[in-house]
Amino acid sequence: MTSYDALLLVSFGGPEGPGDVIPFLENVTRGRNIPRERLAAVGEHYHLFGGVSPINDQCRALKAAIEADFAAHDLDLPVYWGNRNWSPYLTDTVRRMRDDGVRRAAAFVTSAYSGYSCCRQYLDDIDRARAEVPGAPRIDKLRVYYDHPGFVEPAADAVRDALAALPADLRDGAHVAFTAHSVPMSQPGRERYAAELADVSRYVAAEAAPGHPWDLVYQSRSGPPSQPWLEPDIVDHLEKLHAAGVRAVVAAPIGFVSDHMEVKYDLDVEAAQTAERLGLAYARAATPGTDPRFVAMVRELLTERATGAPGRPALGSLGPRPDVCPSDCCVREAP
Structure with a gap:
């Protein structure tokens, strides 16, 4: 021990x-x-x-x-x-x-x-x-x-609550947009990051929003336009949903543990204003915070x-990450 x-x-x-x-x-x-x-x-x-x-x-x-x-x-x-x-x-x-x-x-x-x-x-x-x-x-x-029940279960409840906050006549057709901070495509570990996000989004969607279409989207990119980052961006996604006739959206910040600035600005200001301009009913799910x-x-x-307890809790399909990351895991090369 x-x-x-x-x-x-x-x-x-x-x-x-x-x-x-x-x-x-x-x-x-x-x-x-x-x-x-x-x-x-x-x-x-x-x-x-x-x-x-x-x-x-x-x-x-x-x-x-x-x-x-x-x-x-x-x-x-x-x-x-x-x-x-x-x-x-x-x-x-x-x-x-x-x-x-x-x-x-x-x-x-x-x-x-x-x-x-x-x-x-x-x-x-x-x-x-x-x-x-x-x-x-x-x-x-x-x-x-990311797949521990203590993180996933509050996220699922938050999606349920956000769906319930939508107008009753639009709720059944609502889409769920799971959001996370974008990173450059060249960033070490980007594939694992995206796979974990997709895995937990899939699990939460099945638990909290069965029957609702969902997508994994990104926010908060900060690099030059010439540098590829994970996409689609949440604002672009809202535009696409509107064009497809969607009338209600829940934004679920699955990539975040609390409501810090990226959540407060990118989702509560920028995405919310976009939804209002497009005439989309919009609700933002809470983050775990101090649940x-x-x-x-x-x-x-x-x-x-x-x-060193065995049987570590993990929801989703990827299983828990190791206790100790290998020394060469996700290392960024020196410029």
Whole structure:
């Protein structure tokens, strides 16, 4: 049995005021030579919400919920939180863990899938933070959990609720658009990422929307037009559905664990405005957030890893990912 003395919550981070927006976006795009004008354009998405991303407050709420769940199950472990791109930065959190005497921690990241940006980049972030902190604790990232019941079941309930929110006379013919963050076609692990998304979308559609047509679509692409990314885009998809005579759509952000900026802007503003312009009835499904099943999943993943328990829960057809990714899995080549 592996002995852990802390849990580390690792997330993306986001600005918490107007003055944070451009510095945050510079952190996100570091080394990619993104023009300043492009950063300013993306920054307007944040300024629509007062320059504040919801993700940090959501992490605070998730951390508090995990702590309460641990206490309710007599699991005496402190919970720390560190971000990739904004305060509290991961390196600062690892330093605090070391100073608190933590020797070995498990890391739960707010990304459910495989692939470079969903998994490998977080592993690299953890390695980089540890390298910057002499005497840093060992940190083991918990496995990919896109098909764990604690993620899938809240997603299915959210689709049911969104369908129920549509006008009754349009509900039966509604289409479900499962959405996820697009990535470049060249990104390592892209095939596995897309396969996992399709697998869990298929499962949720069968459980929550039997008989409803569904598609897997993407959002939030940020690369130049010349660079191929996963498609179709949600806005283009809505246009296509409208042209085909569809009258109602549910957007289900299956690729996300909480309502952060990509969900709030791309789905609640851009896609919603497109649907309104087209005359489509539109409902957006919720993300797991702090659903008690999702919170309990964190503890279950930790216990599973610590004990090496067999029979790990996994819905869908692909089966759970390994506890430890191979060292060459989804590695991005140096530029």
